[in-house]
Amino acid sequence: MTTTARERLLTTASALFYREGIRAVGVERILGEAPSTRATFYRHFPSKEDLVLAYLHGVDDRTRAVVQAAVETSPSPDDALRAIGAAVTDDLADPAFRGCAFLNAAAEYPDPADPVRRLILEHRAWYVGTLTELFGEVFGDSPRRGRPEDAAAHFVMMRDGAMTGAGLDGAEAVGAAFRRGLEGLLTLLH
Amino acid sequence: MTTTARERLLTTASALFYREGIRAVGVERILGEAPSTRATFYRHFPSKEDLVLAYLHGVDDRTRAVVQAAVETSPSPDDALRAIGAAVTDDLADPAFRGCAFLNAAAEYPDPADPVRRLILEHRAWYVGTLTELFGEVFGDSPRRGRPEDAAAHFVMMRDGAMTGAGLDGAEAVGAAFRRGLEGLLTLLH
C-alpha cells in the first residue's frame, strides 16, 4: 500500500465522521475499515479528539484552497463571490453531500470551551472575513446600499441554510434557492 | 409532586437533549435529573428512541401552536409571515437558544429510514407548506414576481441559516441579518 497508516486512518475516519456523525463512529469501526490496529491509531492520534480535530482541519484546508482559487481566478470581486457561491452549490449537488462538516460537528459539540468548537469558530471567522473583504471591494466602486459586514452575514446565512436544508429538502430545489438569493444580493448592490 | 413521572422524564430529557445533544445524553443522566428510576422510565418509553420521538413531537407541537397563533392574529398574510419571522428571531434571542432542535437532531440521525429523520421531514414539510400557502395569498392580490414555492424556500433557507448560525456567530447580528432578509423578501413581492 502506497499510503501511510496515518493517511489511511484519517481519510477513513473523515469519511465515516462526515457520513454518520462523529459520536456515532467508534475507533473499532475506523480500524476495521482503514484497516489498521489500535496501537497504530493511538500512536498517531493520542486521543479521538485529535482525530476529530485533524478531520476538521482537513476540511478547513480544502475549503480555503477552493475559496482561494475562486478569488484568484476571478476578474472581479463580484465574480469571486459568484465563484464561491458556485462552490457551495457544487457541494450540494454531490451525491455524498451530507451537510456542512463544521455545522454538523457544531451540533454534536455544544460546549463553547471545546477545542472542536473553537476550530469551528476559527473557520467561520475566516470565511465571513473573506466574504466581508470581497463585499468591501464591491462596495468600493459603486454606491453603497449597506455595510459589507451585513452583506457577508447575509451570504453566510443563506449558505448555512442551504448547506443544512439541502440534505432534507432536496439539493436541486435548495441549490436553486441559494443561487437566486445570491444573485439577488449581488444585483441589489449595484 | 404535582407532575407525573412521565412529564418529568420528558421535560428533563428534552432540556438535556436540546442543550447537550441526543447521543451525548444517556438514560442515567436523565434518571438522575428527573428524578426517576429505570423501571419507571422504561414503562413509559419502551426505548430511548421513543423518548427522542416524544421530545421532537413536543417541539413540533409548540412550533405549530406558535405559527398557528401568528397566522390567526395577523390581519394579512404579510403580517403573518412577519409574525412567523418574529417568532424565529425571538428564539434566537433566548439565552437558552442552541439552534433548531430538528436540525440538530438531523445532524445526529443521518439515516433517511430512521423514524427520527422521518419526523423531522414531516415537520419541515408542514412548515414550508404553511409558508407556501401564505406566500400564495400574498401573490394573490399583487403582481407576481415569482412562485410562492420559491419564496417559501427562500424563507426557510434564511431561517435555517439563522437558526444554525446564531449559536456560533452571535444571536444579535444573525437576528438582524434575518430580519433584513425577510423584509427584503417581502418588499420585493410588492
Next chain:
DNA sequence: CAGCCAAGAGAGAACGGTCTTTCTACCTCC
C-alpha cells in the same frame, strides 16, 4: 363503607455490548 387488587412509581442489581484507552508481544524495514 370496607376491603382489595391492579397499576404506577421507587430502588437497585445486573445483563451484554460498545466506548476510549492502555498494554504486551512480534514483525519488518530503513
Next chain:
DNA sequence: GGAGGTAGAAAGACCGTTCTCTCTTGGCTG
C-alpha cells in the same frame, strides 16, 4: 537497533435494557 506497523488481549467506564422486589395509591366491588 530503533521507529513504525501488525496483532490481540484487556482494562474501566458507560451505553441501553431487563429484571426482581417493595411501596404507595386510587378505584372498583362486595
